[in-house]
Structures are given as structure tokens and as C-alpha cells.
Amino acid sequence: MTPPTLVEHFFRHEYGRLVAMLSRRVGVQNIEAVEDAVQSALMTALESWTIAGLPDNPSAWLFRVAHNELLGELRQQTNHRRIAEQNAKEDIATPENGPEVFLAGEVQDDLLRMLFVCCDESLPVESQLVLALKTLCGFDVREIALRLFTSEANVYKRLGRARSRLRKLPLRTGELDGEQYCSRLAAVSKILYLLFTEGYLSSHTKVAIRRELCDEAIRLATLLAEHPAGQVPDTFALLALMHLHAARMTARQDGSRGLLLLEEQDRELWDQERIEVGLKWLAKSAQGNGFSRYHAEAGIAAEHCLAPSFQDTRWDKVVACYELLERVAPSAIHKLNRSVAVAEWQGPLAGLSVLEGFEPPTWLAGSCLWAAVLADLHRRCGNAQKAKRYRDVAYELAPTPAVRQLLQRRLRNGRVTGV
Numbered sequence: 001m002t003p004p005t006l007v008e009h010f011f012r013h014e015y016g017r018l019v020a021m022l023s024r025r026v027g028v029q030n031i032e033a034v035e036d037a038v039q040s041a042l043m044t045a046l047e048s049w050t051i052a053g054l055p056d057n058p059s060a061w062l063f064r065v066a067h068n069e070l071l072g073e074l075r076q077q078t079n080h081r082r083i084a085e086q087n088a089k090e091d092i093a094t095p096e097n098g099p100e101v102f103l104a105g106e107v108q109d110d111l112l113r114m115l116f117v118c119c120d121e122s123l124p125v126e127s128q129l130v131l132a133l134k135t136l137c138g139f140d141v142r143e144i145a146l147r148l149f150t151s152e153a154n155v156y157k158r159l160g161r162a163r164s165r166l167r168k169l170p171l172r173t174g175e176l177d178g179e180q181y182c183s184r185l186a187a188v189s190k191i192l193y194l195l196f197t198e199g200y201l202s203s204h205t206k207v208a209i210r211r212e213l214c215d216e217a218i219r220l221a222t223l224l225a226e227h228p229a230g231q232v233p234d235t236f237a238l239l240a241l242m243h244l245h246a247a248r249m250t251a252r253q254d255g256s257r258g259l260l261l262l263e264e265q266d267r268e269l270w271d272q273e274r275i276e277v278g279l280k281w282l283a284k285s286a287q288g289n290g291f292s293r294y295h296a297e298a299g300i301a302a303e304h305c306l307a308p309s310f311q312d313t314r315w316d317k318v319v320a321c322y323e324l325l326e327r328v329a330p331s332a333i334h335k336l337n338r339s340v341a342v343a344e345w346q347g348p349l350a351g352l353s354v355l356e357g358f359e360p361p362t363w364l365a366g367s368c369l370w371a372a373v374l375a376d377l378h379r380r381c382g383n384a385q386k387a388k389r390y391r392d393v394a395y396e397l398a399p400t401p402a403v404r405q406l407l408q409r410r411l412r413n414g415r416v417t418g419v
Contacts (some may be wrong), residue, residue: 006261007402013040014059016136018066020114025067026074028117029162029167031135033073034066039341107178111136112223116176119187120169130182131162132191146203146399147194149363163281181229189238192221193294200249208259210404211249218242236285237294243278244301247271259406263310296325315345332364336373338389348380366398368407368408387411 015038022034055061118132121238121387129148133139134155141159145152176184186231200212221239251269252260282298299321307313322338343351355374364370375390391411398404 010415014062015138016110016114019111019135020064022066022070023114024110026070027169028114029169030070031166032163034070035135036118037066037070040069043259064244070253090220113176114226115185115188115191115220116181116365118162118257119184119185119191120165123165124158125187126150127158127162127165128187129191129194131156131166133194134159134255137191137195137198139218147198149367163382166174167182181227185224185229185232188224189221189234189294189336190247192217192224193238194242195220196245200234200245203399208257208400209253212247214246226359232286233290234292236281237292237298240281240285241298242300243274243281244298244305247274247278247305255379257402259270261406261410262304268345270305280300288362291326291328293329296321296328299324313344313395315341319345322381325401332360333369336370338376340373343377343380348377352377352381359377366396366397368403371397372407373409375414379411 016042019031019034019037022037023031024035044065045058045062049055051057072171091111114136115132118136119128123131130144133144133147134150136142138397139147141152142154144155148155158276195216196214197243199210199215199217202208202210202213204210221235221242223234225239250271251267254260278298279302282302285295285298300318301393302313303318303321316342319338322334324340326334326338335354339351342354360370371394373391375387375394378384378390379387391407394407395404398407
């Protein structure tokens, strides 16, 4: 692995962990300085490793450079002098002198804890999501805007408000108590859901699937399920959903890394062991009276994983799950997805009838997904002119080249279903 590639690898894998660890040491109100230090360390690594080669312990190297950069910045700020003095004795002259396992142990706890810190109840939920996705998950502003169906300008505003709030927190915040963990659990679960979703179908212009994000989301969700506050049916259902989707990961791309739709996938490539893990989590999630969107979505994923073929999928059960999903988490996009499932079950005309008289919100009406579904349903109903109009819009609004290529192939010849 070349140094530039490795730097990108560490940006994706270590960025949030480094931010979490350093924020805990100097206080979350300094999170902007922490982010600057981590980014500076990555740039330093790119320059140094290209010339001198990789150090024996790249993780420790990155941590120490970011740590020293941060302390240097804090020393220049008189109101943070006490923090710098408190941490100065931890300073080490050369990054390579760090422990062999510098990021083991406390990293997982710190990162999970920082997710809860970002979900401070004094922040609007939207700002909590933006802060966590940007600071801990490494999303850029464009990716966040696409995932939250908002504008980049709104993302910047929410991020600014969240950081302003963090600056007002006590200098050395202690551990969150049990009540805070419980009250913030739903927001943390949503962040992990969005992290997995971005990995499963990425908004990145060059990468259709970001497996490392899915792996990280599963790792954190597993930690959450082991935490006393996270041992609830919703968390178990979220893990079931992740594992059931991840089981199909290898089959979702062709040899040229292009995306494949559900009916095109080779089911022999699906990971049966992971499907079993997902089903076990789903069974565990049923132990209780709670029912969340994660239960409904995991139920849909389970139907797909258990179907012997696309044609033999129990579409009536899938539709029933979408109906439940609309009840527990009303959203126009769930209605749109239900119309696709109804079309597979009862035909395209029935699918269109689900959307009859429905006025989609602006964020959905201006999306590729809305246009693509309508293009497909109208094409299958023989409405050629409407199909062409929606198809052209879908091509234009496709968020990535991979999605555009998939639409260009499928809207001419086949149906639009899950990927």
C-alpha cells in the first residue's frame, strides 16, 4: 500500500477515533482545534511517509503528531494554558516512541462516548447528526447534505451551531450518566444507521460502496449492544438490519465495480453465515414490546435474504413491512419504496396507484429516486412519453456516476428495485 493510499485509509478508519481520544483529553469544547490537528497530522504523514517510508506503527505515529500539534496550538491560547500544562508531561519528542498498541482499548470506548457527547439534548437533532457525521464519521458537507436531504448551506449552519454549543460546555466534562446515555440512544442509533447507509450505497463520486464504513457501523453498533443503555430491542434490530444487508455486499457489484440490482445478483455469493447472524439479532429484537423502523427494515431485508430467487420473494410480506414502516416512521420515501414493492406483487399499475394523488415533499420530488421509480412504473404500464420524461430527469439528478450508469442500463430494459 502506497503512502498516499495509506493516508486515505487512515483518514477513513482513524479520523474519528483520533478526534474522540484527543477531545476527551483536552475537552470537547476544543473540538475544532482537535480536528485541525488531526487533519494536519494526516497531511504531515503524506509528506513524510512519501519520502521516508512508513513508520513501524503508523497509528501511533499519527496520534503522536496530532497530539503534539494540538498541544502546541493550545499553548498559544492563554485561556487554555492550564490544559496544555496538564497534558505537557504526556508529550513525546518523536511520534515513533509511542506504545506499540496506542489506539487499542480506549479507542472504542472513546469513540462511542463521543457519539453520545455529540447528541447533546440542547442541540437540535439535525445539528447532532451533522456534528457527529462530520466530526466522527469523516463525512464531507456534500455527503451529509445528500444523506439528510438538505442543502450544503444548511449543513454549514447546523455545524456552526453545534460547535458553538460545544464551546460552552465545561472545560473538562466528566462521564455521561446512565440517564444521558438512555436519552441519547435514539440519536446515536440514527447516526450509526446513516453511517452504514453511506457505506452500503455511497454518495461518494468515485466509490459506489464503502465497505469500511459498513464495517465501522457494525463494530460500533455491536459495542452499543454490549453497553447497558444499548441493550434494547431497537439496537438489536439495527444490528440485524446491518448484518442482513452486509451479507449481500459481495454480490452487489459486477467485475467492473458497477452496481447490480437485486434481481441481477448471484445469490450464491451471499454470505450465509452473516445472514444467520442477522436473523439471530432479529429474533433477539423481538423479545419485548418495542417496534421501531429498524425492526421493519430488518424484516424487509430478511425477506430478501430468505427468498430462493427474486421471483419467489414474498412481496406481500415485504409490502406489509413497508406499511408498518410508514406507521412507525412516516416518510415519503417509505411510501415510494412501498409502491415499488406493490408493483412487484400486484403489477405496475397497482404500484402507481399507491402514489396517486400524492404530492411528494420538495426534497423527494427533486431527487433521482422519485424520477427513477416513476420512469420505471410508467414504462411498465406502457406510458412511453411520461416514462421518457421521468427517465431524463433521473439521469440528470443521479448523485454519482455509478448510479447514473445503473439507471441508464435498467430504465431502458428492466425494473427499478433494490441494490
